[in-house]
Amino acid sequence: MDRLRTLSDKPQRNDLYMTENTQELQPLPPLQIGEWTLNVPIIQGGMGVRVSAHGLAGAVANEGGAGIIATVALSLASKYYKKAKDYYKANIKALIDEIEMARELSPNGIIGTNCMVAIRDFEDMVRTSVEHGAQMIISGAGLPLRLPEMASANPKTALVPIVSSVRAAKLIAKRWNNLYKRLPDAFVFEDPNKAGGHLGVKREQLFDPQHAYENVVPDLAEWSRKFYNDEIPIITAGGIWDRADIDKAFSLGAKGVQMASRFISTHECDAHEHFKQSFIDSKPGDVVIVDSPAGLPSRALKTNFTDTLFRGGDVAHKCIATCLSHCRCRDDKETFCIAEALHHAQQGDMERGLIFTGTNATRHDRMMHVWEIFEELTGQRSPNHPQNA
Numbered sequence: 001m002d003r004l005r006t007l008s009d010k011p012q013r014n015d016l017y018m019t020e021n022t023q024e025l026q027p028l029p030p031l032q033i034g035e036w037t038l039n040v041p042i043i044q045g046g047m048g049v050r051v052s053a054h055g056l057a058g059a060v061a062n063e064g065g066a067g068i069i070a071t072v073a074l075s076l077a078s079k080y081y082k083k084a085k086d087y088y089k090a091n092i093k094a095l096i097d098e099i100e101m102a103r104e105l106s107p108n109g110i111i112g113t114n115c116m117v118a119i120r121d122f123e124d125m126v127r128t129s130v131e132h133g134a135q136m137i138i139s140g141a142g143l144p145l146r147l148p149e150m151a152s153a154n155p156k157t158a159l160v161p162i163v164s165s166v167r168a169a170k171l172i173a174k175r176w177n178n179l180y181k182r183l184p185d186a187f188v189f190e191d192p193n194k195a196g197g198h199l200g201v202k203r204e205q206l207f208d209p210q211h212a213y214e215n216v217v218p219d220l221a222e223w224s225r226k227f228y229n230d231e232i233p234i235i236t237a238g239g240i241w242d243r244a245d246i247d248k249a250f251s252l253g254a255k256g257v258q259m260a261s262r263f264i265s266t267h268e269c270d271a272h273e274h275f276k277q278s279f280i281d282s283k284p285g286d287v288v289i290v291d292s293p294a295g296l297p298s299r300a301l302k303t304n305f306t307d308t309l310f311r312g313g314d315v316a317h318k319c320i321a322t323c324l325s326h327c328r329c330r331d332d333k334e335t336f337c338i339a340e341a342l343h344h345a346q347q348g349d350m351e352r353g354l355i356f357t358g359t360n361a362t363r364h365d366r367m368m369h370v371w372e373i374f375e376e377l378t379g380q381r382s383p384n385h386p387q388n389a
């Protein structure tokens, strides 16, 4: 089977000359995920609500990485959502728009979606993604045991579960193989000690070195090598910021990295400027752990919202989206409406907004373009460098 597909007829990274802005670094190897080849082995992590939509995904795809649209609650900032009962249908329409716009930005790049198992319209998001040309589905916040069945309309769509242990990876691979005669095209291991958003371990297990990628990635890589002839690449996520982090991850057996927080303070990120600026303004001690209504700990930036929450003050209690399958806000009238809090932040309302972040928040010091970040990480001139024109 010909598994290789070239990205575009644009100049490829390795053909480009070094400039004063790029450093001499070894070229990063391409990453094969199912049918698709990423010229640069970087997946941009899905960031809901609408922090990674078409703008960021298209820009990353144009750099040779995988641009990922987070599907959760996309409708909230769309023309399709007027009231709570519109929510599910509006999400489908908003997702179609986002995939189409990302594809317009990057006709030849790799565009995928992030679909969370814990979301009520998980299946709709997967089916819509596949039907509208997403080349890759990254799926976590639960075990995506039925994902191959939901994505069966296009066998070329790469299916990539997010896991937080070797046990979870083994379970998924075994189940998919037994039921669907299909294996995951890659696994993303998300390090709960460093990643942003919902974390895959209980609060009391956070910061246990046993869950750190330095411990788990070598085991996952060894398992893939031993049982699957290295054909399931392991991608690590959480705390990856610079080229030294990437080199370290590769030395431990990773074949790629998923990076999310790093892309927030970019011109192309789909969130409001206030959202991006709060990363640039953040100080040591500003990264906090919040108990999410999904029943998981989550990592966030300290804001007025988190201050009020920790004081036991009044935060948004009314469910506006019925987004989660199990929700303490909707079902027990406890905690807060996470869709609303994330949506407020994305819209720039820093008083009422919840901002997810990985542990690297304070490393943001200026706004950048996505192409600049890729130049820094690869040490090579970007095909989208403005002076190429």
Ligand SMILES: Cc1cc2nc3c(=O)[nH]c(=O)nc-3n(C[C@H](O)[C@H](O)[C@H](O)COP(=O)(O)O)c2cc1C
Pocket (backbone or CB within 6 Å): 044, 045, 046, 047, 048, 049, 051, 070, 071, 072, 114, 116, 139, 140, 141, 162, 190, 194, 195, 196, 197, 198, 237, 238, 239, 240, 258, 259, 260, 261, 262, 355, 356, 357, 358, 359, 360
């Ligand atoms: C603002 C934000 C929103 C996120 N939203 C999602 C999401 O909707 N679905 C998901 O699977 N992961 C989500 N994540 C996790 C990222 O995709 C990623 O795996 C993780 O943050 C990687 O760590 P890093 O931010 O240190 O690079 C989110 C992370 C951030 C920072």
